[in-house]
Amino acid sequence: xxxxxxxxxxxxxxxxxxRPDLATEPASRxxxxxxTALIGAIILGVLxxxxxxxxxxxxxxxxxxxxxxxxxxxxxxxxxxxDVLGRDVFSRVLYGLRVSLLVAVSSxxxxxxxxxxxxxxxxxxxxxxDTLISRPMDMLLVLPALLLAVSLIAIVGPGSxxxxxxxxxxxxxxxxxxxxxxxxxxxxxxxxxxxxARGAGHAKVIAGHVIPNAIGPVVVQASILAxxxxxxxxxxxxxxxxxQPPTPSLGGMLADGRDVLSQAPWVEIFPGSAxxxxxxxxxxxxxxxxTRFDRAGRAR
Amino acid sequence: MTAPVLxxxxxxVTFATGGATVSAVDxxxxxxxxxxxVGLVGESGCGxxxxxxxxMGLLPGSARISGSVELDGRPILGESEDQLRTLRGxxxxxxxxxxxxSLDPTCSVGLQVSETIRAHRPTGKGEAKQRAxxxxxxxxxxxxxxxxxxxxxxxxGGMRQRIVIAAALANDPALLIAxxxxxxxxxxxxxxxxxxxxxxxxxxxxxxxxxSHDLGVIAQVxxxxxxMYAGQLVERADVHGLFAGPAHPYTRALxxxxxxxxxxxxxxxxxxxxxxxxxxxxPGCRFLDRCPVSHPECVExxxxxxxxxxxxxxxxxxxxxxxxxxxxRVTR
Numbered sequence: 001x002x003x004x005x006x007x008x009x010x011x012x013x014x015x016x017x018x019r020p021d022l023a024t025e026p027a028s029r030x031x032x033x034x035x036t037a038l039i040g041a042i043i044l045g046v047l048x049x050x051x052x053x054x055x056x057x058x059x060x061x062x063x064x065x066x067x068x069x070x071x072x073x074x075x076x077x078x079x080x081x082x083d084v085l086g087r088d089v090f091s092r093v094l095y096g097l098r099v100s101l102l103v104a105v106s107s108x109x110x111x112x113x114x115x116x117x118x119x120x121x122x123x124x125x126x127x128x129x130d131t132l133i134s135r136p137m138d139m140l141l142v143l144p145a146l147l148l149a150v151s152l153i154a155i156v157g158p159g160s161x162x163x164x165x166x167x168x169x170x171x172x173x174x175x176x177x178x179x180x181x182x183x184x185x186x187x188x189x190x191x192x193x194x195x196x197a198r199g200a201g202h203a204k205v206i207a208g209h210v211i212p213n214a215i216g217p218v219v220v221q222a223s224i225l226a227x228x229x230x231x232x233x234x235x236x237x238x239x240x241x242x243x244q245p246p247t248p249s250l251g252g253m254l255a256d257g258r259d260v261l262s263q264a265p266w267v268e269i270f271p272g273s274a275x276x277x278x279x280x281x282x283x284x285x286x287x288x289x290x291t292r293f294d295r296a297g298r299a300r
Numbered sequence: 301m302t303a304p305v306l307x308x309x310x311x312x313v314t315f316a317t318g319g320a321t322v323s324a325v326d327x328x329x330x331x332x333x334x335x336x337x338v339g340l341v342g343e344s345g346c347g348x349x350x351x352x353x354x355x356m357g358l359l360p361g362s363a364r365i366s367g368s369v370e371l372d373g374r375p376i377l378g379e380s381e382d383q384l385r386t387l388r389g390x391x392x393x394x395x396x397x398x399x400x401x402s403l404d405p406t407c408s409v410g411l412q413v414s415e416t417i418r419a420h421r422p423t424g425k426g427e428a429k430q431r432a433x434x435x436x437x438x439x440x441x442x443x444x445x446x447x448x449x450x451x452x453x454x455x456x457g458g459m460r461q462r463i464v465i466a467a468a469l470a471n472d473p474a475l476l477i478a479x480x481x482x483x484x485x486x487x488x489x490x491x492x493x494x495x496x497x498x499x500x501x502x503x504x505x506x507x508x509x510x511x512s513h514d515l516g517v518i519a520q521v522x523x524x525x526x527x528m529y530a531g532q533l534v535e536r537a538d539v540h541g542l543f544a545g546p547a548h549p550y551t552r553a554l555x556x557x558x559x560x561x562x563x564x565x566x567x568x569x570x571x572x573x574x575x576x577x578x579x580x581x582x583p584g585c586r587f588l589d590r591c592p593v594s595h596p597e598c599v600e601x602x603x604x605x606x607x608x609x610x611x612x613x614x615x616x617x618x619x620x621x622x623x624x625x626x627x628x629r630v631t632r
Contacts, residue, residue: 048487127361136313189403189407190396190401191401191402191403192404193358193402194402194464195398195412196388196395196402196577197356197389197393197394197396198389198412198416198470199385199387199389199416199420200389201419204415204419208404208407208415209404212406213406214322
């Protein structure tokens with residue numbers, strides 16, 4: 001039996017840091033992560049600029065059909081080629097990016113706007129208030145994301161606004177849970193109790209002290225989810241449930257290009273790449289923010 | 301003594317945990333008058349902070365509280381949360397142990413002081429800010445106006461505790477509860493903070509309940525002292541009486557365990573044994589298992605008896621006062 005007592009701590013070293021990955025994480029790695037976050041922000045900035053300036057940058061009307069240019073290869077006047085109906089792919093990608101970014105960002109913002117107060121209240125009060133908020137959220141979390149979106153759209157009808165709201169509903173339980181966990185740990189801290197001891201009301205304490213201190217993880221999660229939201233919107237549009245034609249959308253363009261992939265790959269490649277690059281930028285930003293908040297957490 | 305600011309009578313706090321009932325605070329009587337500083341000493345877990353939180357109405361919902369607490373003659377135990385909130389930070393205020401955690405890191409220090417003012421008085425932002433700056437100056441923050449917007453991490457521990465004190469005294473409370481206000485600070489700063497609390501509360505005639513495990517702190521500032529053990533008050537006296545002639549065996553042991561500079565090498569005096577499990581029924585003296593003396597009566601609740609200097613809840617003290625013969629004492 002004496003042998004087992006030694007075996008209980010395999011490789012256990014006295015004074016070994018609790019989280020060696022954090023303790024020994026070299027500054028150079030952190031700097032690299034910060035640099036990738038910067039790259040992510042730059043990419044996103046360029047994409048946003050392209051989307052905002054789409055009316056100025058587009059070489060053609062994204063919805064104009066041209067029988068002469070059906071599946072035309074990329075050329076000087078049509079840098080990304082033309083699609084099945086002879087529409088300019090470059091212009092359509094720019095306008096598609098508009099819709100995609102708008103849906104991605106607004107769905108996450110809507111979701112956060114509801115999730116942050118709900119999660120804060122849930123984590124701060126605990127008890128039956130927590131149960132009242134968390135159990136329905138758990139139920140929502142059980143449903144597969146895309147299925148939930150598809151059923152909501154089946155009830156309300158397709159469209160980019162509905163897609164936005166559907167994505168917001170999908171993210172609501174995720175963001176609420178993150179906020180709740182974060183608020184729960186903040187609510188136990190002395191300064192929250194202290195604010196109560198100075199006579200501040202619950203609403204003041206939550207808005208003034210709990211939310212500002214607990215919001216970090218939600219921001220990280222939201223920026224990563226924005227990337228996924230863009231993917232979900234593309235998937236819904238691909239299925240014909242998101243943005244409705246003739247309005248161009250990246251997902252819808254993927255659906256259009258699927259049948260002609262071998263003859264005219266440019267119809268598929270450019271919107272596909274646009275989705276990939278946009279998702280990547282959100283993920284890079286999320287990663288960078290997480291490192292930042294981790295560090296802030298450790299400094300305390 | 302005129303009508304006390306704080307009058308606690310027969311206060312009991314129990315927590316129901318997994319079938320067992322833990323008696324955290326048991327039958328405490330306490331009164332603090334205007335401008336008086338009452339110290340409360342005892343080791344960690346003896347119920348000092350629970351008592352403070354019970355007075356402030358800050359205990360979690362799982363706590364069961366009985367007895368009576370009166371602030372300025374008004375019974376506040378069992379008052380609604382809304383009623384209590386109007387009192388907290390206004391008529392009664394609290395200073396916490398660790399100034400590095402009792403200030404919100406994302407909120408400027410000035411705002412946290414003015415927040416206290418605005419929570420209780422319909423004050424304009426500018427007026428509250430001016431008052432907060434005055435308070436910060438009063439507690440000794442240099443260049444207070446310029447530092448109003450600074451975040452807490454830009455202040456040292458002692459300066460942060462001064463901010464906490466400014467926030468606590470913002471509305472000129474009748475009662476200030478200081479729960480280990482200097483424990484997280486080093487000794488030189490400790491002295492300054494204690495002086496500050498003493499000076500301000502004397503100026504404003506505030507009643508102070510000073511909680512500490514450090515007898516040195518109590519000796520420096522308190523007028524009267526209560527000694528707590530395992531949730532009960534075991535001795536109370538004025539500060540000179542307690543240090544001159546402690547009566548309760550626990551107090552004597554506590555004083556003997558105080559390290560003194562230049563003491564003989566050979567280690568520190570300790571009190572043998574452990575604090576009893578507070579979840580069981582404890583009808584008798586709670587110090588019984590660790591007490592160097594014991595009487596057959598010790599299994600029953602000890603009576604309060606007074607000597608010239610102090611009063612204690614102890615059968616042994618009672619026996620000595622009654623002049624009973626030494627045979628009754630069983631010395632361990």
